[in-house]
Amino acid sequence: MTIQFRDETFRDDYTFRNSRWAIERFPFPFHEDSFMYSVNMEQHRGGPAGSVYEKRFDVDEHYVSEMRDRALVLAEDPLRCQSLPHMTLAGWDLLELIMVAKSEDYPDLFQLHRDGDRWRWVNRPLGIDDTFTFLDDTTLPHGPMEYITRQTQGDFCVLDQRDDNLWMDAGMVTTQADWSLDFDLGMNFFEWHAPVPKAHEMGIFQRALKFLLNIQQGAPARRLNWTMTVNPLLDTSPENYHRWGIQKTTLTPENIGRKQHLRVELQTFFRLPRSNALVFPIRCYLCSFEDLTTVSKWGRRLHRVVRDLPVELATYKGFVDNRPMMLDYLSQFDDGLPTSPGIWPDLETEPPLRMG
Template sequence: MTISFNDETFRDDYTFHNSPAAIRRFPFPFDQDSYMYSVNLEPHAGGREGTPFQKRFDVDEHYVAEMKDRAITLADDPLRCQSLPHMELAGWDFLELVMTSKAEDYPDLFTLNRDGDRWHWINRPLGIEQRFTFLDPTTLPCGPLEYITRQTQGDHALLDQRDDNLWMEAGMITSQADWSLDFDIGMNFYEWHAPVPRAHELGVFQRALKFLLALQQGAPSRRLNWTMTVNPRLDTSPENYHKWGPEKRTITPENVGSKQHLRVELQTLWRLPRSNAIAFPIRCYLLSLEDIVSQPKWGRRLHRVLRDLPDELAEYKGFAVNRPMIVDYLSRFDDGAPTSPGI
């Protein structure tokens, strides 16, 4: 196989790590020295070779370990995956999109043979081989959304479109930045975004929703979002806040470089063909501050962004308590040199 998969954990002993190649391809999200919410959507139409933007669904060295972590989270809490009955067709649409994309983009890892509605799927990294009948749920071990998202990095929400709004009515959410599918299921675009500061006043959500309602099949979009996470933990859910919340208090000036991670989400948006639903994969990339400053322009820029970020955003993103220590650490890697726009 072309990718060598890490043996690593995202909990307990936290053996997660990034290879030098993974550090270089990290989707650093800041194209200037300051940050504010905006409608930062662009076509998801490929990207430079080797970057996470190149393929439709990026597969990297963390794939196998991330899928193991998802299985642990689901065994503990099956409500992390839910699909209201009318969303089953959207689940099949999404399964088709992922299987056809992965088989075309990574032929050495995945194979899909189709003979009418009789499909044969091979996933080599996870050692899965499955024959099933497309659109017949009795031929899969679980629903189509759960089946394919147990094999696809990132969280995945499926949105139904009606009444000029989007409704979160299915999802597989096990690696979220402190929000809950079980709480949000059935909410619309404005309702689930209600806790976000500033963006409503800036008109960000009105413009984003207008854009999404007109999203066309075959023309996916993408955007980056980011936050900060202590320890390389995927499951930072409200359900398990008692496990990861106290870890924020373990940061010291000595360990901040290795424990504090920048968490970047590569979010893509896809119109689905039969259901007219929208699929919203949220792919999470983690990089420690220590690894970030190995790229001098990232260290410099992150220092300035975090130093000058409005308090409301640092509070909302949950790192206000550690911001002074983070900024102090990063300041050692900021020589004051001017940075150029772009990443």
């Protein structure tokens, strides 16, 4: 299908909206009626047609506006994109991976013409047509990682692999769930995850690291992660938390359906060929409670997950104070009927909400 790119904002007047198409393909992160951490990895080798899993780098109706928001963040704070000196080759690896994948997966939107190391890149939605020399930094307007990630939805962490660990040595991070690339740059896998409660004790990170260290070229992996965000604010950074934190207190029973968003990260993992680095794209999808609950299965399930989440997790994810109001709202979409297994909306088979 041809994507109709929306002209919208993720700040100030918040004109971001999801179309019906975007709602029904939303990566709902709960495969059952409760949630606890797990190493929920699977191979990233496509998925149902039209789903966010289908392509290697999903492009959706928010693409152009998200890239405009990223440019605003970077203009305000260039430290959101950093690369330690030894990571430049990995940046080129990433540029190649994305250009090849997008030109193959979306030939009507992106084209890559290669003549030896002379490359021409055409990005139609953003109106870019650049010719450059592969592996020659001086032929691009930015470093290779910054150049391509200014044109690709989602945050990108580029991880160096050494000493049986992964090191956060480069990244483009403007749509993050409240963590600072500038602060975490140079940390290893356990260090940058240090603030996460419970998961260390459960052995989650040891197992996840073992899995990630063994990811091979051509065999990417993926998982979903989630949190909650008031207003469709992409840049929930610690850098700006002193400005956006107060928005959490603006929820009312009348506006919560429109303002409260489930924030889902599609995390994927690709081995890069020359550098042996691992790239970790973190793609953020937002959906309002009002829109989510139009899918009867998701309405039932979201209520149960939010209700039963351990308090440490609700605190860490930053919504413990708003949880009672969320539950008041969500309970009207839970009629107690059972839900089908898995994350998919199952629109044809799940019963509509039985009105009480």
